[in-house]
Amino acid sequence: MNVSPLLVVAATTLVTLVAAAAVPRFRRPGSLAHATPVGIVVGIAASVALDALDIWTAAAYVAVVTFVAAGIAVLRVGEGRAVVRRARTRLLFGVPWGSLLAAGGVVAFYLFAQFGAQNPRSPLVVPFVSWSYFYPFGTVTAAFAHASLGHVTGNVIATLALAPLAEYAFSHFPTDRGASAFSSWRTNPYVRAFVLFPLGVLVVGLLTAVFSWGATIGFSGVVFAFAGFALVRYPLATVLAVSAREVISLLWTVIRDPIVFASASPSFSPPWWAGIAVQGHMFGFLIGAVLASVLVMRRDNRPSAARIWFGAVLLASSMSLWAVWWYGAVDDFVLYRAAGVLLVATLAIILTVVVRADDRTLVRDVSTRKAAFAVLLLPVVTMSLVAVPVNVTTVADADLPGDPVEIRGYEVTYAEDVTNERVAGVDFPYFAAATNVSASGVIVANEDRQIWTEQVSAGELGFYGDRSVKVGGVGWTERVTVHRRGWVASGGSAVYNVYVVPPDGDSRHVFASExxxxxxxxxxxxxxxxxxxxxxxxxxxxxxxxxxxxxxxxxxxxxxxxxxxxxxxxxxxxxxxxxxxxxxxxxxxxx
Structure with a gap:
């Protein structure tokens, strides 16, 4: 069913009238009369563009336009105008250019470097993961690559919500008394907006990839750095920005799926928290908090203890910094929720003490502020030191069982109850049990790239029967399909075979169950x-x-x-x- 042009004209005219009524410059006799033809013209133009769409898709666009128009109108009235004026005192033309560049760069990397432009829902992932320091390409690209369309969408939305606050605190214009814009390249607002802030984002992204524990992928470490930076300077506004993230996410899903039909059906998925790189998130958050603490100390503009405490607790809870987990048995995971809540409380206390500490002498030349800052810096240094032995591991001796399919250095096969060579490669005294993790499923390995990963679990393959994995590198990608076929003995267990089909090749039998x-x-x-x-x-x-x-x-x-x-x-x-x-x-x- 196509949407009626009359419906689009009416809806767009209504939006224009609402915005016109709220904007001060329209508040004079006859202003609404002048605004009405504008709304009709805009509505007619919109109807031409949307006439081919179904009514629900058109309704989604009208809803989003209504949200945006109402928001713009509110920003032109009363306190909204004051907010805009304050933004222009810190941001070039009131626009967070660096945040937009960061979000655009992440989207561009996903769409083009990961071959997402061909199929955005099925990107190339494996070569862009930070597998090891001996695979520098993955380390450099991991923070800017993503595992799926939902992954990149979530991080871009969070960036648009949180990064502008961090950029506002950073400021395009100098904030020191007596300093003037354009007096040097450091105070040049164009340099700060288009060079220094994006460069800072790039550096933080590299730090989160270099010092995260084990194989990671995604921009979320940088997103948490934005959150940590903004929280220390504007705690309540940061909590509000997290809520704004949910609104932006809602508008995006409305555009993508304006109406959803669902029914009860079986599904296979690990618990949502098992996909969180909690250490990477915490490291990024602390990096942002450390940088903001330096800024706050230098400018001596500190928020209250109550704002820091409640802001830190609310933000860390809503952004799941409490989700501390580890591997259990095959397809099992363990969530340490109590330890996670204790972690959030400790983090809130540390941030409060750091921000509110003063220059009173504690011991000799050590002030309270320096001591508190050292306490905040300690976990960052500790995590970095732990990351080094974790990330220098190799998988050179990890031979895959059976007869794996080989594609330009990659090996793909299926195995059960084999040692996870990526986790087992980390050798920590007294933690042998934690690193002795087995893997069952579709295994992808590449000795040259230090890759060893369970790409599809045995449970997932058993649930769906057919799965595929992508391998590749810069400029090329190949898809390998894996099939499971089986019979179930009456009163007994399933008996199955697994076959791997290389691109342009014959099916190869790689596993037989008992x-x-x-x-x-x-x-x-x-x-x-x-x-x-x-x-x-x-x-x-x-x-x-x-x-x-x-x-x-x-x-x-x-x-x-x-x-x-x-x-x-x-x-x-x-x-x-x-x-x-x-x-x-x-x-x-x-x-």
């Missing part, structure tokens, strides 16, 4: 389902000894072995003995 015996007994015999050799067979057992075996018959066919007749009926296999017939196996199903 066999499983069906519960029913027929004619004094039991039936075992087997996956040896890449196919599926039925073994007839008497007294736990194999009497005879046969391949599972084709659809609507029969086969005989060990005195039993096996009948295939669609996805089920029955064993017949005399007048007795029982189901012994059924084909595995996937979502």
């Amino acid at each position: 066999s499983s015996t069906a519960d029913p007994r027929i004619g004094g015999r039991k039936v075992r389902v087997d996956a040896a050799g890449g196919g599926f067979g039925l073994e007839v057992l008497r007294n736990d000894s194999v009497v005879e075996s046969v391949q599972i018959p084709g659809e609507n066919e029969t086969a005989m072995a060990g005195g039993l007749t096996f009948v295939r009926n669609g996805t089920r296999v029955y064993a017949e003995y005399g007048n007795t017939s029982v189901q012994v196996a059924s084909e595995e199903t996937y979502e």
